[in-house]
Amino acid sequence: MTTATADKNRPLSSGISVGRAARSIFGFFKENTLFTSGVVLLLALLLFGVLGARTISPKMADMGAATLNLAPSPEHRLGTDGLGRDMFAVMVIGIPNTFRIGFLAGAVGVIIGALLGMISGYYRGYADVIFSSFADVMLVIPTLAILITVSAYVRVVTVEIMAMIVGLLSWPLPARLIRAQTLSLRERLFVEVARLSGQNDLEIILIQILPNLTAYLAASFVGAVSSGILAAVGLEVLGLGPQNVPTIGRTLYYAFRYSALLKGMWWWWVPPIATLAIIFTGLFMMSVSLDKYANPRMRGAARN
Numbered sequence: 001m002t003t004a005t006a007d008k009n010r011p012l013s014s015g016i017s018v019g020r021a022a023r024s025i026f027g028f029f030k031e032n033t034l035f036t037s038g039v040v041l042l043l044a045l046l047l048f049g050v051l052g053a054r055t056i057s058p059k060m061a062d063m064g065a066a067t068l069n070l071a072p073s074p075e076h077r078l079g080t081d082g083l084g085r086d087m088f089a090v091m092v093i094g095i096p097n098t099f100r101i102g103f104l105a106g107a108v109g110v111i112i113g114a115l116l117g118m119i120s121g122y123y124r125g126y127a128d129v130i131f132s133s134f135a136d137v138m139l140v141i142p143t144l145a146i147l148i149t150v151s152a153y154v155r156v157v158t159v160e161i162m163a164m165i166v167g168l169l170s171w172p173l174p175a176r177l178i179r180a181q182t183l184s185l186r187e188r189l190f191v192e193v194a195r196l197s198g199q200n201d202l203e204i205i206l207i208q209i210l211p212n213l214t215a216y217l218a219a220s221f222v223g224a225v226s227s228g229i230l231a232a233v234g235l236e237v238l239g240l241g242p243q244n245v246p247t248i249g250r251t252l253y254y255a256f257r258y259s260a261l262l263k264g265m266w267w268w269w270v271p272p273i274a275t276l277a278i279i280f281t282g283l284f285m286m287s288v289s290l291d292k293y294a295n296p297r298m299r300g301a302a303r304n
Contacts, residue, residue, distance in 0.1 A: 032293060038285030041278055045095055052092030060089035061246050072267050079267035082258040085246075091271050094246040098229060098279075101163045101247070105228030108167025110221045113174030114213070118205055120175070121182025131179070135172045143169050147231055151240040162241050166228045173227075174220035181216050185209050215294035222290060226283040233276065248272045 029036045059065055064084040072079040078087035120131035150165055151157060157165075185191060186209065194208045235241045236249025237256070251272045255261070260268035 028293075032289045034285045035289035035293075038282040038289070041282035041285070042099075045275065045278055045282075046099065049092050049095040049099075052088065053096075056086065056089045056092065058089065058093060060086035061093050065089075069263075069265060078271055079265070081251075081254065081265070081268045082260070082263075083254060087267055087271060090246045090251055091275065094248050094251055094272070095275060097159055097242075097245055098232070098248045098275075100159055101166070101232045102225040102229035104160065104163030105167035105170060105232070106221050106225035108164060109170035109224040109228070110174045110217060112168070113171040113176075113220065113224075114178050114217060116171065117175040117178030118182050118209065118213075121179040122186050122201065122205055122209065124183075128179075131175070135175055138169070138172045143231065144234060147235055148238065148240065151235055157240070157242050159242055159245055159247075162232055162235070163228070166231045167224075170224050170227055170231075174217075174224060177216055177220055178213060181213055182209055185212055215290060219287060219290035219294055222283055222287045226280060226287065229276075229279060229283075248275055 029039075062085065066076060066080045066084050066086050068080060068084050069082055070076050070080040076086050076088065078091060080086055081090070116131055116135075120128045146169060147165060151162075154161065154165070191204060191208050194204050199207065232241060232247070233249035233252070236247055237253050239253055239257075241247070241249065243250075249272075252269065255265075255269040255272070258268075260266075
């Protein structure tokens with residue numbers, strides 16, 4: 001009887017936890033309409049890429065796959081460019097690739113920044129001095145110049161390598177934010193209680209401090225994704241980055257190189273620019289909403 005009762009209670013308890021988590025997530029999206037709108041914009045673009053890829057052969061994004069310089073028509077929904085590529089195929093393949101660069105670069109930058117920021121903020125002392133000095137130097141050095149130099153010397157640049165290069169240079173801002181919050185959290189009463197209860201430094205960082213940094217990590221990730229996409233597009237427009245992989249930046253590079261604007265081929269440059277506008281608008285909306293959520297003062301001002 002006791003075992004049967006316990007077995008019945010376990011799923012109920014876990015179901016309640018899952019239900020509470022689901023309600024909490026739903027409540028967050030419902031309360032933060034700006035964040036939700038940003039997510040919807042990005043999901044719409046991703047769905048365009050995923051679903052659009054099912055309606056056209058990826059080979060149509062290869063050079064010489066179609067007649068050059070055709071205006072949009074039922075056969076070529078977004079026309080063709082000066083390289084003989086179907087622009088619809090280029091966009092449905094290029095959008096996910098651009099997102100992949102941004103997400104990977106953002107993840108790399110935030111993971112490195114979070115680790116360094118928490119270690120520096122928690123231990124302070126020499127670790128904090130070394131970290132702060134190094135971060136300050138990295139913030140002063142023009143990142144784009146480093147990216148151009150590194151990309152020029154890397155023989156084969158794939159989407160993943162591009163994301164790693166950008167991500168390895170995007171950690172200072174997330175690190176400084178996490179360090180500042182860790183410095184504040186380590187002085188809180190619950191951390192002192194955990195220390196007195198016998199938890200070691202690693203347990204305190206992972207169990208006590210890290211969960212309280214979730215909102216800041218999310219905001220840092222969104223900012224890092226935005227910076228990563230911007231840096232990648234900047235490099236690609238200059239002719240660097242992945243050479244034979246369709247991306248939004250590479251599409252703009254070819255459009256500028258072959259004078260699409262002067263030739264009146266609006267279908268070559270309008271779709272990638274409109275896509276970038278939607279991406280950065282969505283990320284900006286998410287970033288502003290997360291900043292308000294993480295900062296009680298901004299939340300209070302918004303309610304007033």
